[in-house]
Amino acid sequence: MTMRPLACERCGTRVLVEKFSPVHTAVQWTSDxxxxxxxxxxxxxxxxxxxxxxxxxxxxxxxxREHELSESRIEPPRGEAIPRLH
Structure with a gap:
């Protein structure tokens, strides 16, 4: 999934959003x-x-809630698939 545009319901400021889980959200401001x-x-x-x-x-x-933005279902790597920084 990629970031999706969304406007704030209060002021209309637009951002890009990706929702990874109920507690993890990435927000990228497209302006100041x-x-x-x-x-x-x-x-x-x-x-x-x-x-x-x-x-x-x-x-x-x-x-x-209104299915305008869905949660990404990215599974984190586990075990040997986890990149190691040596």
């Missing part, structure tokens, strides 16, 4: 994250882990 009014109000720097928007999380969860 500070265009989101929630994130811009936090006054945090680039890379701060606290930069998140609850409305965007709700938008992603709604998209999964």
């Amino acid at each position: 994250a500070r265009e989101c009014p929630v994130i811009s109000s936090l006054h945090l720097g680039i890379g701060d882990r606290e930069r998140e928007c609850e409305a965007l999380h709700r938008s992603i969860d709604r998209a999964v």
